[in-house]
Amino acid sequence: MTTILTPAQALARYKEDLSVRLADNRMGVLPGVIGTVYFERGSQPEVRQGILDCFDRFDELFGEHLKGGKDTDLGKFTKRAPAGVEKIRRAIVDTPSYLEVSVIRSSSTDQDTAAEYSIQTLTGIAADEDYVSPKGWKAYRGQESGLSYLKFNVPMDLIAIDDGIAQYENFLRYVCGKLVVQGGYGGLSPVLAYSYHRYMPQEWALAERFSGLEIDSTAHLQSKEYDPVSYEGESVDHMTAFYPGLHPGAKVGRWGFIKGVNWYTILGELFVDRLGGEAAIREALNRPDIHIERIGSCLLIRAGDFPRLGAPEEGL
Numbered sequence: 001m002t003t004i005l006t007p008a009q010a011l012a013r014y015k016e017d018l019s020v021r022l023a024d025n026r027m028g029v030l031p032g033v034i035g036t037v038y039f040e041r042g043s044q045p046e047v048r049q050g051i052l053d054c055f056d057r058f059d060e061l062f063g064e065h066l067k068g069g070k071d072t073d074l075g076k077f078t079k080r081a082p083a084g085v086e087k088i089r090r091a092i093v094d095t096p097s098y099l100e101v102s103v104i105r106s107s108s109t110d111q112d113t114a115a116e117y118s119i120q121t122l123t124g125i126a127a128d129e130d131y132v133s134p135k136g137w138k139a140y141r142g143q144e145s146g147l148s149y150l151k152f153n154v155p156m157d158l159i160a161i162d163d164g165i166a167q168y169e170n171f172l173r174y175v176c177g178k179l180v181v182q183g184g185y186g187g188l189s190p191v192l193a194y195s196y197h198r199y200m201p202q203e204w205a206l207a208e209r210f211s212g213l214e215i216d217s218t219a220h221l222q223s224k225e226y227d228p229v230s231y232e233g234e235s236v237d238h239m240t241a242f243y244p245g246l247h248p249g250a251k252v253g254r255w256g257f258i259k260g261v262n263w264y265t266i267l268g269e270l271f272v273d274r275l276g277g278e279a280a281i282r283e284a285l286n287r288p289d290i291h292i293e294r295i296g297s298c299l300l301i302r303a304g305d306f307p308r309l310g311a312p313e314e315g316l
Helices: 007-014 045-065 082-094 154-158 163-178 196-209 270-274 278-284
Strands: 026-038 068-070 101-107 117-121 146-154 180-193 229-237 238-244 249-256 264-268 292-295 298-303
Touching: 026 154, 026 163, 026 196, 045 082, 045 101, 045 117, 045 146, 045 163, 068 082, 082 249, 082 270, 101 292, 146 154, 154 163, 163 180, 163 292, 163 298, 180 196, 180 270, 180 292, 180 298, 264 270, 270 298, 278 298
Parallel strands: none
Antiparallel strands: 026 146, 026 180, 068 101, 101 117, 117 146, 180 264, 229 238, 229 249, 264 298, 292 298
């Protein structure tokens, strides 16, 4: 008989194995549940308002835990009083479209401690003027630099109870309803401190041992994979024209792929169309253990009622 561990059972057996405790008793890595989405037009005021709505909703749900954060990409990760929280909120909607928004709200108050609760975003930018490359291709005023991303995490303990799973799922739905999502995913994941580089060896070891974990410390680097581009010319290094998306008759510079599948796999219209449309996906995945839901511009596909750790005794 196949062993299936619920989140509560997985935590009871493996919580310490899934954690990295520092010498001063702070945590460098924690077992968590993440939701990561890549979305369009992150430079635009109406989309940035949607991002703020997501941050505010997360605060409504988990604000009692949110003690720290940062309000610019190179800003200091610190404890945040109400004025500091408001600075994060204003950065989301007041930053000009030609500058990125890079903010975090977190239960951690420093960059070296893993956060049980966190929400963060990094947006694309829009060109503030026409640009002509020395090689001849053009980027036009207002053209978006690429996809943006939003990621949140909650502790694995939360989804060990039914109400916690509902909280996670309802917030993921809310995010997908507020943003034009191209793709994303959700599931169990090792949550690393903001200064994640030092913990990547431990993350690698956990990934080898537990097949259900989503490895996502570099989610901010993944957006290009979801975002196709095309060009004209001899090669990417010798373009005469550049296009966001796949322009008819142009060469493909980046095809666009999803990262993989997990408990939640989120597909925007680009990937839904490639798979033959929503009806074809629903027919192919017509099983009692797979739930498919349309939210805004994307399909949320859930494999099972809860995420699985993929512990050794569970198998792949």
